[in-house]
Amino acid sequence: MTHTDLFYEKGKLEVCTLINEPTNKFTKLGSYIYGIISFHDGKIRVPGRITDRMATCNEAVDFSTLEGRGVVPRFRRRYSVDKSDVIPTISLAFTFADEYYPHQEYVIAKPKKEYDSPGIVGYGVYTSRFRIKEGNIERSVPFIDEDSITAAVEAGKLALIHSRVNSALVGKIYVGSESNPYAVKPIASKVAQVLKLGEEEDDMQSVDAVDTEFACKAATSVFKDATALVEYSKSNIKYAMVIGSDNSQAAPRDCPGGELDLFVGYGAAAFLFGKNDVIAEVEGWYSCTSDTPDFWRRDGEPHPMHGGRYTGDPAYFKHVRKSAKKLMERLKLQVGDIDYFVAHQPNVQFPVRIAKELGFREEQYTPMLKVAKFGNTYSGASLVGLAAVLDVAKPDDRILVASYGSGAGSDAYSLVTTSQIMDKRKNQKLTVKYQAENPFLEYVDYTTYRRLKIGM
Amino acid sequence: MKVRPAIIAVGRTRFGEHYEKEPEKLIEEAWLRASAEADIERKSLEACYLSDYFLPITNKFGLEEGFLSELTELHAPMEVTRSFGSALSNACNAIQAGRYSLVLVGGIEKMTDRWDKIRDDLMLLEDPWSFYAGCTPEANHELMLRAYIKKYGITGEKLEKLNVALAQVSVKNHLHATKNQCAQYQRKITVDQVLSARKEAGKPLGLYDYAPISDGAAALILTSEEMAKKYTDKPVYVLGSSSATDYLTYPARDDMTHFVVSRIAMKNALSMAGKSLTDMQVVELYDQSTVMEMVSLEDLGFCEPGKAWESVYKSCQDYKGYYEIGRKKLFVNMNGGLKADGNPLGATGGAQVFEVVKQLKGEAGERQVKNGEELKCGCVLELEGFGTKGYVYVLGRD
Numbered sequence: 001m002t003h004t005d006l007f008y009e010k011g012k013l014e015v016c017t018l019i020n021e022p023t024n025k026f027t028k029l030g031s032y033i034y035g036i037i038s039f040h041d042g043k044i045r046v047p048g049r050i051t052d053r054m055a056t057c058n059e060a061v062d063f064s065t066l067e068g069r070g071v072v073p074r075f076r077r078r079y080s081v082d083k084s085d086v087i088p089t090i091s092l093a094f095t096f097a098d099e100y101y102p103h104q105e106y107v108i109a110k111p112k113k114e115y116d117s118p119g120i121v122g123y124g125v126y127t128s129r130f131r132i133k134e135g136n137i138e139r140s141v142p143f144i145d146e147d148s149i150t151a152a153v154e155a156g157k158l159a160l161i162h163s164r165v166n167s168a169l170v171g172k173i174y175v176g177s178e179s180n181p182y183a184v185k186p187i188a189s190k191v192a193q194v195l196k197l198g199e200e201e202d203d204m205q206s207v208d209a210v211d212t213e214f215a216c217k218a219a220t221s222v223f224k225d226a227t228a229l230v231e232y233s234k235s236n237i238k239y240a241m242v243i244g245s246d247n248s249q250a251a252p253r254d255c256p257g258g259e260l261d262l263f264v265g266y267g268a269a270a271f272l273f274g275k276n277d278v279i280a281e282v283e284g285w286y287s288c289t290s291d292t293p294d295f296w297r298r299d300g301e302p303h304p305m306h307g308g309r310y311t312g313d314p315a316y317f318k319h320v321r322k323s324a325k326k327l328m329e330r331l332k333l334q335v336g337d338i339d340y341f342v343a344h345q346p347n348v349q350f351p352v353r354i355a356k357e358l359g360f361r362e363e364q365y366t367p368m369l370k371v372a373k374f375g376n377t378y379s380g381a382s383l384v385g386l387a388a389v390l391d392v393a394k395p396d397d398r399i400l401v402a403s404y405g406s407g408a409g410s411d412a413y414s415l416v417t418t419s420q421i422m423d424k425r426k427n428q429k430l431t432v433k434y435q436a437e438n439p440f441l442e443y444v445d446y447t448t449y450r451r452l453k454i455g456m
Numbered sequence: 457m458k459v460r461p462a463i464i465a466v467g468r469t470r471f472g473e474h475y476e477k478e479p480e481k482l483i484e485e486a487w488l489r490a491s492a493e494a495d496i497e498r499k500s501l502e503a504c505y506l507s508d509y510f511l512p513i514t515n516k517f518g519l520e521e522g523f524l525s526e527l528t529e530l531h532a533p534m535e536v537t538r539s540f541g542s543a544l545s546n547a548c549n550a551i552q553a554g555r556y557s558l559v560l561v562g563g564i565e566k567m568t569d570r571w572d573k574i575r576d577d578l579m580l581l582e583d584p585w586s587f588y589a590g591c592t593p594e595a596n597h598e599l600m601l602r603a604y605i606k607k608y609g610i611t612g613e614k615l616e617k618l619n620v621a622l623a624q625v626s627v628k629n630h631l632h633a634t635k636n637q638c639a640q641y642q643r644k645i646t647v648d649q650v651l652s653a654r655k656e657a658g659k660p661l662g663l664y665d666y667a668p669i670s671d672g673a674a675a676l677i678l679t680s681e682e683m684a685k686k687y688t689d690k691p692v693y694v695l696g697s698s699s700a701t702d703y704l705t706y707p708a709r710d711d712m713t714h715f716v717v718s719r720i721a722m723k724n725a726l727s728m729a730g731k732s733l734t735d736m737q738v739v740e741l742y743d744q745s746t747v748m749e750m751v752s753l754e755d756l757g758f759c760e761p762g763k764a765w766e767s768v769y770k771s772c773q774d775y776k777g778y779y780e781i782g783r784k785k786l787f788v789n790m791n792g793g794l795k796a797d798g799n800p801l802g803a804t805g806g807a808q809v810f811e812v813v814k815q816l817k818g819e820a821g822e823r824q825v826k827n828g829e830e831l832k833c834g835c836v837l838e839l840e841g842f843g844t845k846g847y848v849y850v851l852g853r854d
Contacts, residue, residue: 015606015712017598018659019590023576026590034590036599036707045707047583049590060658063602078588092589 006046007091007194008157010103011037011071014045018061025079028144028456030054033061037071037094051076051093052100052129052143054442070097075153075194076145080456087181089190093145100129100440102429106157109164111276112420118230119281119415121239121274122163122424125387125432126154127267127374130442132449134262137348139375141449142247142266144456148179149187151268152245155380156195159241159270162428163277170197170272171237172229173209176218176379179246183299186211191243215295216344217405218379219244219269223413226273227282239274246378251303252450260306263347265375266453269383279421280390280399283414286327288319295406312350315408320344320354323412324402331414335359338414339397342385344404345371351385354402367392373436386415388432395419461551462684462691463851464677465494466810471672471798472640473568479515479673480527483564486673486806487528490560494677494687502556504534505543507563508802513577514570528560539563540674540805541699541838541847547678548694557683562675565800574669581841583705596706596842597745598660603712604751608762621765623650624772625746626664626795631775633792635823638807640670640798665746667794674806676813692813695833696729696850698722706842717846718755718837729850731833733757736850738815738825738834739786740808743793752837753779756848758786777825787825790815805838805847812836812851 016035019026026032033050050066051074071094078088097103127140128151142151152175160167175188188209192198198207212218219242226240245268250260273282294315297304307315320343328334341360343351348371355365368385377384382403389399395417402412444452467489469482477485483506491498506524511517521534537543540563547561567574578593579586586596601622604610610618627647633639645664653662677687684691700720703709709716726732739756743749753764758781771779778785791797791811794804812834814820825831833852839845 015599015602017595017602018657019592019595020657020659021575021592021594022590023579023587023592024573025576029590032590034592034595034599036603036712045712047586047589047591047705047707063660067602067606079590088588090588092585 006039007073008106009039009073010097011039011073011094013067013069013071014038016050016063016066028080033066046092048092048094050095051145052095054444070103071095072097072101072103074101075150077147077150077456089149100438104161104429106161107164108166113277115275115278115281115418117281118227118273118275119278120271121165121276121278122159122272123270123387123390124155124158124162124428124430125267125269125384125435126151126158126430127265127435129438129440130444130452132446133443137372137375139265140267141444141452142455144452146247146266147181147455148177148245148247148268149181149190151247151266152177152187152191152243153194155243155245155268155270156191156241158428158430159272160195162424163272164427165239165272165274167196168199170239170241171207171235172226172240173197173207174212174219174222174226174241175243175245176212176214176222177245178213178215178218178378179249180211187245197241214409215406216346216378216381217403217409217411220382220401220403220411221287221405223271223282223411224285230274239272241270241272243268243270244379244383246380247453248376248378249297249303257303257305260304263376265377267374267377267380267384269380269387271383277420278418279424280415280417283416284327284331285411285413286323286330287409287411288322288326289409290319292408294408311406315406316346316350316404317354319408319410320402320404321357323410324358324400327400327412327414333414337398338364338400340367340389340393340399341365342368342382342389342399342401344382344402345369345385346376346381348372370432370436384432390421391431391433393417393421395421459552459554460681460693460695461548461678462681462693463809463813464679464684464687464691465490465496466676466813467493468638468674468807468810469672470638471670471800471807474566474671475569479511479517479564479566480523482566482671482673483562483675484527486675487560487562490675490677496677496687498528498530500558501528501530501532501560502558503532503550504528504530504560504562505537505547506534507537507540507543507805508565509538510565510567510577510801514566538802539838539840539845539847540803540809541849542840544805544809544849545697545699545847548697551678551680557680559678560675561678562673563803563806564673565802566671567669567800568671585705586707594661594666597747600713600751601660601747607713617769618765619651620647621769621772622665622746622750623647624768625743625749626650628772628775629743629789629793629795632790632823633796636791636797639792639796640668641792641796661745661747667744667799670798670800672798672800672803674803674810676806676809690817690853692816692851692853694849695731695852696725696727697848698724698728699845699847701845702843704841704844714751714761715755715839715843715846717839717843718752718848721846721848722756722837725835725848725850729852731850731852734784735833736835737787737827737831738790738812739788740791740811740836741789741793742837742839743789743795744799749789749793756837785827787827790820790823790825805836808836808838809849809851816851816853
């Protein structure tokens with residue numbers, strides 16, 4: 001049999017049953033559907049668990065309504081382990097292709113055009129299908145077998161699908177996160193291995209993988225590194241991937257730091273940088289940093305602390321204002337030269353206030369506002385905003401991105417879209433809008449949300 | 457088979473919960489009952505074959521041979537296998553090869569002490585990928601049933617009848633167990649109980665469709681044909697024996713509705729015994745679930761594929777103690793099967809052989825098959841894992 005990579009393929013649920021008394025390591029999953037998945041017209045059959053389904057007590061399942069449907073492999077935690085154990089992962093978890101997460105073929109295309117300046121060649125955003133809705137804000141909630149690692153893999157997979165770049169040509173992967181389930185062990189290595197980034201040799205990937213951390217700007221900070229790396233001919237790196245991924249942490253509401261619990265979301269965004277078939281060229285950047293203790297998590301503590309009112313003016317606004325203004329100044333740009341403004345979005349008020357202060361009009365900053373749909377996705381927050389803008393931008397649009405990371409700093413980038421943004425748009429079904437307004441979203445109550453967020 | 461290994465004595469314990477007894481007490485009890493039957497001194501044993509799946513996990517016995525040596529006060533060669541079928545296979549080979557002429561075959565399991573963990577332990581008998589995907593010891597049985605229903609296009613009224621037929625398998629086995637003093641569940645159940653347990657679980661199979669976990673032991677003494685006559689005038693011969701092996705990963709197998717190992721082992725065992733299916737009068741099937749009993753009737757060739765449930769359904773409308781398949785009466789799982797007799801894995805096959813031997817010797821007491829003809833031949837099917845290995849023994853008398 002020829003080698004097949006089932007990770008990108010569409011399977012079919014052949015037969016299934018309900019598991020409501022799992023073995024010990026699976027008890028946190030509650031009830032779930034387990035069955036046999038076939039690929040290639042039944043030539044390959046594997047065992048599989050249907051994930052992203054909330055267990056309901058005494059659920060009467062008509063198995064015939066599930067059997068025969070297409071399923072997509074999903075990368076998830078395998079089962080629950082002790083806190084000191086390695087977290088096992090698996091792609092023998094599946095969801096139905098006709099629900100939230102459609103099957104998308106991973107097509108590798110030969111590049112059509114090399115650009116003078118490097119830029120974004122593809123991107124992907126991933127959030128789960130679960131939401132909590134409180135007031136006017138909806139926030140994405142990971143399913144119990146998801147975490148920042150699984151989201152990073154999903155976003156990276158979607159970016160490869162969107163870009164049609166051969167994963168073997170990706171020479172560097174950065175993953176920015178502040179909710180890595182490990183204090184020591186990179187997310188990036190897992191992403192590199194699962195997505196087969198770089199040439200595969202002796203069970204290793206020829207890729208440099210590294211995690212970055214700078215609160216919510218851990219990913220945007222290295223956009224420039226990725227850009228510079230693909231531009232430097234001696235690096236021998238054609239593509240570099242940057243992912244921002246977080247299962248945003250917050251203490252429960254009645255605990256110190258619990259005020260964040262009203263805003264945190266879950267998700268990841270991945271951006272692939274290169275010089276071929278660029279959809280948005282990087283025109284320039286500016287970063288600023290100061291030692292500002294507005295938000296922190298001490299080693300060993302499960303939840304971050306938050307400086308309250310102190311996080312606004314002396315932190316977020318001061319740095320975002322500085323980076324945005326300075327970059328516009330350097331590139332000699334006026335507000336009118338910019339089509340879209342993207343800022344970090346920890347809540348709805350902050351990005352709107354800074355956008356207005358900088359002189360942007362509603363049509364320039366509204367497309368990026370996704371915090372009311374997904375919550376604050378921390379390292380992924382400004383990236384989700386950028387992806388939302390790229391989903392709707394036309395060729396030759398200029399986008400100003402200004403991220404913010406507590407601790408504190410901001411990175412501003414100016415991006416100019418190319419005509420290929422339109423060509424590649426058809427490669428992606430899982431757009432930001434699709435995930436924000438999906439008919440298969442499932443809303444959970446606060447208790448369930450906390451349980452899911454803590455995970456297996 | 458040129459040299460016919462002969463079973464000259466069988467013994468077993470009651471199956472069920474034996475929290476008050478150490479494993480050695482259980483195996484000793486089974487051994488003593490067997491040895492008493494044929495008046496055998498332990499010093500005359502030339503070798504021992506012991507089967508258990510989980511003693512290293514449940515009782516921290518890593519080298520069961522040593523424990524058996526202490527028990528028998530022997531320093532003879534001893535080997536350990538998983539299933540009783542496997543132990544018996546080794547013993548038969550040794551007898552046939554002329555290496556030994558008197559050996560002990562024993563099976564033991566003590567599962568109930570690890571009540572909260574034993575289902576996880578049982579996953580050792582599945583492939584790791586199924587476990588990682590969330591499989592349970594019961595799931596594959598339910599998937600096999602779903603695949604069976606789909607393959608044979610069983611819908612509507614037929615499907616209802618199939619579901620009832622499976623319930624009747626369990627009811628029938630419980631009924632048989634009421635006459636078995638060693639059975640774990642010596643009580644009757646009803647079809648409604650089986651059906652409502654499924655409904656409660658929201659699954660294709662429920663509590664009463666599955667064999668329990670059990671403690672227990674079984675033993676037999678195997679000799680050469682020549683030697684047998686010294687000990688008994690009613691030896692039961694192993695006329696045919698065979699085993700087969702299939703992929704560990706159930707979803708990867710060609711046929712998701714049957715066990716190919718049962719079919720192959722039965723074919724080869726019959727051929728070795730020079731017997732045909734119609735010669736089989738009593739049959740012990742490995743009913744870890746009611747589905748397993750149904751598909752085994754087909755795998756062994758008694759029923760056409762996709763049809764066993766019809767025979768079961770018809771036979772159980774007014775159950776007379778046997779399945780009526782065509783015009784033939786087939787006595788199946790007279791001891792109550794794994795469902796009601798119990799299923800202490802390493803000893804289970806021993807209880808199956810015990811039953812056929814007792815039936816053939818006419819010593820089965822209340823549950824003795826009355827067929828209107830002399831009982832001459834029967835067979836046993838034992839499986840390891842979910843059809844990963846299958847052992848068939850054709851047993852008979854002269």
